[in-house]
Amino acid sequence: MDSSLERIDAYLVTALRGLSGINLTSLAEALAIATGVTVFVWHVVSWALSPLRRYPGPFLAGWTNLWRFVLMLKGEEYHLTVKKLHEKYGPVVRTGPNLLDIDYPELAKVIYGTDGKWSKTEMYQNNSTIIDGKITYHLFSETNQVIHARKKRPVVKYYSMSSVLALEPKIDGVINEFCKQLEQRFINGPAGPKDCDLGEWLAFCTWDFLSTATFSRSFGYLDKGCDFDGSIAIADTSLDYFKAISQMPFLDYWLDKNPIVRIGPANLTNVTRIAFESLMARIQGKDANYDPKTHDYLQYFIESKKKNPELVDDGTIMEYLLVNLIAGADTTAVTIRSIIYLCLKRPTIYRKLEEEILAAGLDPERPAPYNVARQLPYLEAVVREALRFHPVVAVTMERYVPESGVRLPDGSFVPGGVAIGMNPYVVGRNKDVFGQDAQEFRPERWLQAPGEDQETYRLRRQSMNAADLTFGGGSRICIGKTLALCEVYKIAATLIQRYEIELADPTKEWKVEGSWFTRQRGIITKLRLREHNLF
Numbered sequence: 148m149d150s151s152l153e154r155i156d157a158y159l160v161t162a163l164r165g166l167s168g169i170n171l172t173s174l175a176e177a178l179a180i181a182t183g184v185t186v187f188v189w190h191v192v193s194w195a196l197s198p199l200r201r202y203p204g205p206f207l208a209g210w211t212n213l214w215r216f217v218l219m220l221k222g223e224e225y226h227l228t229v230k231k232l233h234e235k236y237g238p239v240v241r242t243g244p245n246l247l248d249i250d251y252p253e254l255a256k257v258i259y260g261t262d263g264k265w266s267k268t269e270m271y272q273n274n275s276t277i278i279d280g281k282i283t284y285h286l287f288s289e290t291n292q293v294i295h296a297r298k299k300r301p302v303v304k305y306y307s308m309s310s311v312l313a314l315e316p317k318i319d320g321v322i323n324e325f326c327k328q329l330e331q332r333f334i335n336g337p338a339g340p341k342d343c344d345l346g347e348w349l350a351f352c353t354w355d356f357l358s359t360a361t362f363s364r365s366f367g368y369l370d371k372g373c374d375f376d377g378s379i380a381i382a383d384t385s386l387d388y389f390k391a392i393s394q395m396p397f398l399d400y401w402l403d404k405n406p407i408v409r410i411g412p413a414n415l416t417n418v419t420r421i422a423f424e425s426l427m428a429r430i431q432g433k434d435a436n437y438d439p440k441t442h443d444y445l446q447y448f449i450e451s452k453k454k455n456p457e458l459v460d461d462g463t464i465m466e467y468l469l470v471n472l473i474a475g476a477d478t479t480a481v482t483i484r485s486i487i488y489l490c491l492k493r494p495t496i497y498r499k500l501e502e503e504i505l506a507a508g509l510d511p512e513r514p515a516p517y518n519v520a521r522q523l524p525y526l527e528a529v530v531r532e533a534l535r536f537h538p539v540v541a542v543t544m545e546r547y548v549p550e551s552g553v554r555l556p557d558g559s560f561v562p563g564g565v566a567i568g569m570n571p572y573v574v575g576r577n578k579d580v581f582g583q584d585a586q587e588f589r590p591e592r593w594l595q596a597p598g599e600d601q602e603t604y605r606l607r608r609q610s611m612n613a614a615d616l617t618f619g620g621g622s623r624i625c626i627g628k629t630l631a632l633c634e635v636y637k638i639a640a641t642l643i644q645r646y647e648i649e650l651a652d653p654t655k656e657w658k659v660e661g662s663w664f665t666r667q668r669g670i671i672t673k674l675r676l677r678e679h680n681l682f
């Protein structure tokens with residue numbers, strides 16, 4: 148035993164002597180070169196063997212995801228660049244070593260289908276939190292279709308039309324507060340009328356609305372008139388992080404999910420605290436904000452736990468609460484901003500919309516009822532067109548091709564495991580579906596044209612509906628679509644019937660930031676109460 152230890156000892160000494168003879172700088176250089184060569188060879192081999200080699204796209208994108216990561220970091224450019232690439236290369240563009248961005252509306256129902264075969268890629272997984280040391284995914288970020296279905300089943304019915312309409316009194320309460328604040332601050336204030344950053348106020352309204360609909364407690368942005376706890380700004384920063392990191396998802400494990408030092412965007416601490424406090428108070432029967440006469444999502448989720456104890460626990464309820472707030476507030480604000488701004492920029496369209504809303508016989512003292520606003524054909528056309536023209540989500544919504552592969556309309560075959568996706572911005576401008584003027588904002592495209600027969604209109608509308616990915620599609624379609632549209636119709640109709648709205652400087656353009664939520668800034672307006680509202 149002793150002699151073998153001595154032998155190992157002697158061996159180590161010799162080895163160390165040998166190492167000390169080597170120039171450490173040369174060793175480091177050699178290692179760096181070897182690593183570089185290995186990475187290079189690996190890239191060349193992967194590139195040469197890739198089944199996606201035949202598809203056109205930016206040269207760098209075929210080699211590394213850094214191309215799209217950097218593009219996203221730059222901000223506003225992503226969807227515009229991808230659109231230009233489609234104009235240059237056609238319907239299939241390779242935007243990553245394993246990613247194709249396609250503009251084949253006829254495949255929308257296949258890729259975003261209900262059969263559960265096309266799963267989301269890892270790009271979604273970064274939108275997650277660590278709970279008890281474990282990364283936890285929610286309805287939006289869960290990529291496993293079976294687990295996703297298990298999460299969705301207990302709550303999906305609470306987003307149906309009847310459940311949403313049961314919340315209408317709550318929506319009305321927030322719209323009344325919104326109008327009260329606008330009038331006090333920008334119309335009837337002590338210093339007289341003032342310009343209003345309507346875009347910013349719409350965010351205060353939709354955040355307060357979502358918290359009221361979710362746990363009967365307003366965050367208080369409308370009352371305070373500012374992002375007083377910084378949550379709206381944190382949500383923006385988190386999305387900026389998410390949009391870039393989702394292009395190279397593994398980076399998230401070094402940054403946000405780093406177990407040693409977390410290097411990610413700030414957490415939505417205040418939002419999480421309020422959600423947690425509301426849950427605890429409600430379970431203990433001490434929630435003073437809750438009026439059992441009108442339900443809210445927290446109550447729906449508690450009900451779902453009672454009915455499905457094997458699927459829903461308090462942790463799952465927290466997930467449901469937070470995803471409502473994260474996914475539901477800014478998205479709705481972006482949509483209402485688009486409706487108001489895009490129409491105000493085109494006075495003929497705005498006047499037509501105004502005339503229709505003013506002729507609808509709405510009670511000027513109350514927020515527009517959803518069932519009336521939803522029946523206005525021109526408002527419907529404007530909402531559809533605003534979502535198409537300025538989709539809230541303008542990234543490639545990636546899905547993995549199932550094992551069986553898929554044949555594209557150009558005849559080429561894409562094997563299983565490749566990531567494919569469509570971008571609502573690109574597909575929404577497809578000229579075959581939306582017409583030669585797809586680049587224009589023209590709500591009339593959603594209406595029957597003069598002289599167009601009923602059947603032609605039906606088919607045209609059907610193909611536009613099929614290509615409309617503004618709320619995603621299939622089993623992963625936006626769960627909050629009905630809730631969002633109820634809010635959108637009510638707020639747009641109420642604002643237009645109650646106020647004369649003008650852009651403070653009609654020559655000024657808004658500024659669009661980002662692609663995961665194309666949020667806009669700089670919608671500065673002048674508001675005046677309409678005569679009939681001077682009660």
Ligand code: HEM
Pocket residue numbers: 286287288299470471472474475476478479482539540544545616617618619620622623624625626627628630631632
């Ligand atoms: C006008 C407003 C909204 C728009 C345009 C919108 C858009 C979208 C889109 C495009 C997706 C699919 C993303 C993908 O597959 O990559 C999505 C998913 C989702 N949205 Fe929305 N959304 C809106 C409002 C809301 C609201 C109000 C809520 C909740 C209260 C919500 C909750 C969700 C959730 C949970 C998902 C993931 C669904 C799943 O994967 O099962 N959204 N949304």
